[in-house]
Amino acid sequence: MSDSRARDCVKLILSLGVTALVLWLILRTTKPKCSIGDVYVQGLDKSINSNNNRTNRDNHISFQLNLKNEMKDKSVRYDNITLSFYYGTNMSYPLGVNSQLTPNFYFKTCPNLLRVVRKEVQSAIKSEIRMAASLLRLHFHDCFVNGCDASLLLDGNSCTSEKFTPGNLNSARGYEVIDNIKTVVENTCSGVVSCADILAIAARDSVLLSGGPFWKVLLGRRDGLAANFSGSSNGLPAPFDHLNTIISKFQDVRLNLTDVVSLSVSLGITALVLWLILRTTKPKCSIGDVYVQGLDKSINSNNNSTKRDNHMSFQLNLKNEMKDKAVRYDNITLSFYYGTNTSYPLGNFTFDKFKQGKDKEASKSGMIEAHNMPWDNAIKAVSNNSKAIIRVDVVKD
Numbered sequence: 001m002s003d004s005r006a007r008d009c010v011k012l013i014l015s016l017g018v019t020a021l022v023l024w025l026i027l028r029t030t031k032p033k034c035s036i037g038d039v040y041v042q043g044l045d046k047s048i049n050s051n052n053n054r055t056n057r058d059n060h061i062s063f064q065l066n067l068k069n070e071m072k073d074k075s076v077r078y079d080n081i082t083l084s085f086y087y088g089t090n091m092s093y094p095l096g097v098n099s100q101l102t103p104n105f106y107f108k109t110c111p112n113l114l115r116v117v118r119k120e121v122q123s124a125i126k127s128e129i130r131m132a133a134s135l136l137r138l139h140f141h142d143c144f145v146n147g148c149d150a151s152l153l154l155d156g157n158s159c160t161s162e163k164f165t166p167g168n169l170n171s172a173r174g175y176e177v178i179d180n181i182k183t184v185v186e187n188t189c190s191g192v193v194s195c196a197d198i199l200a201i202a203a204r205d206s207v208l209l210s211g212g213p214f215w216k217v218l219l220g221r222r223d224g225l226a227a228n229f230s231g232s233s234n235g236l237p238a239p240f241d242h243l244n245t246i247i248s249k250f251q252d253v254r255l256n257l258t259d260v261v262s263l264s265v266s267l268g269i270t271a272l273v274l275w276l277i278l279r280t281t282k283p284k285c286s287i288g289d290v291y292v293q294g295l296d297k298s299i300n301s302n303n304n305s306t307k308r309d310n311h312m313s314f315q316l317n318l319k320n321e322m323k324d325k326a327v328r329y330d331n332i333t334l335s336f337y338y339g340t341n342t343s344y345p346l347g348n349f350t351f352d353k354f355k356q357g358k359d360k361e362a363s364k365s366g367m368i369e370a371h372n373m374p375w376d377n378a379i380k381a382v383s384n385n386s387k388a389i390i391r392v393d394v395v396k397d
Contacts, residue, residue, distance in 0.1 A: 032076055038064040101218035110189035117181055121205040124177045132206040134174040139203035141172050145231045149224030150195035162227045167236035196221035283327055287392050289315040295382050308375055316364040320356045327356045333395035338374055340389055346370040
């Protein structure tokens with residue numbers, strides 16, 4: 001190669017090198033500066049923890065993620081940022097994970113999740129109309145203790161499970177519905193979706209299917225592995241709590257007075273809307289065509305109380321005026337008495353359980369033997385062109 005050609009090659013290489021350097025300087029991306037600050041553990045604050053007792057310590061850790069983009073001509077798009085926390089310099093003591101929730105969390109791993117949950121919630125509400133309110137309340141009771149981690153769903157005994165705390169025992173309901181949804185979801189995409197997210201979606205769908213508003217549910221929660229029995233026992237706001245107590249309980253979960261008012265009004269309006277939508281109009285009930293052959297003057301010409309026919313027939317009339325709901329009746333037992341009090345019991349009659357369709361009327365006939373009829377009093381009443389009074393009570397279980 002001649003000297004002139006060599007010099008040209010060197011110039012070209014230098015020129016390309018300088019160009020590449022200039023382009024790199026112009027186009028290079030400066031990584032944002034990242035730091036974690038304002039880390040605070042209330043349970044380790046000596047100013048409010050005067051002794052060394054480890055019980056009842058607040059285990060919440062608050063922190064702040066600081067990000068600084070120093071590029072003056074470029075913005076930065078972040079994917080989900082997940083932070084794992086440990087006590088100490090190694091990973092021997094994992095404390096928890098913080099991640100960004102998103103409505104599309106299961107977009108790739110379980111794309112039919114929302115459709116599956118909606119279908120199961122709809123089926124549950126169709127079977128029992130008040131289940132909508134129950135699922136919404138279940139979500140609230142879960143989130144108020146330890147956050148929305150589904151710890152309320154964990155089984156255990158009366159000293160460990162949140163299901164047995166005063167605010168939930170014989171009160172919170174809908175567990176079997178969430179269990180059923182979880183089973184269907186697992187059959188669709190196994191080992192992917194958390195119970196906490198299922199509970200959040202079910203609560204939203206309960207409101208929506210009852211005629212309430214729609215909102216996008218942020219997803220990506222992880223299920224808690226341990227229940228908080230004491231937190232659920234003492235932390236849940238009770239309906240008869242004093243206002244100061246309610247405010248204090250909200251402050252314990254880092255909510256303020258504005259949150260108390262907002263949530264109380266919001267829950268009150270939601271409860272009112274659900275009640276107006278889900279309330280059931282009681283069927284109209286009456287007893288008619290009561291007939292005692294022994295008191296029929298047309299076939300009993302004398303006042304002799306002996307050999308009187310003591311059979312009493314009657315008709316139960318029921319009218320369901322709800323145009324969109326049928327009514328299922330359990331066994332209906334009626335008790336009959338002569339007079340206005342219960343001094344003269346005549347007998348009982350039970351109608352077996354049955355179903356009455358939407359906007360339908362039903363009549364059921366029955367007959368008893370009025371063994372204890374005070375014939376002298378009854379005959380005297382009808383003989384004076386007056387009426388014999390028969391009292392009917394519905395026997396409650």
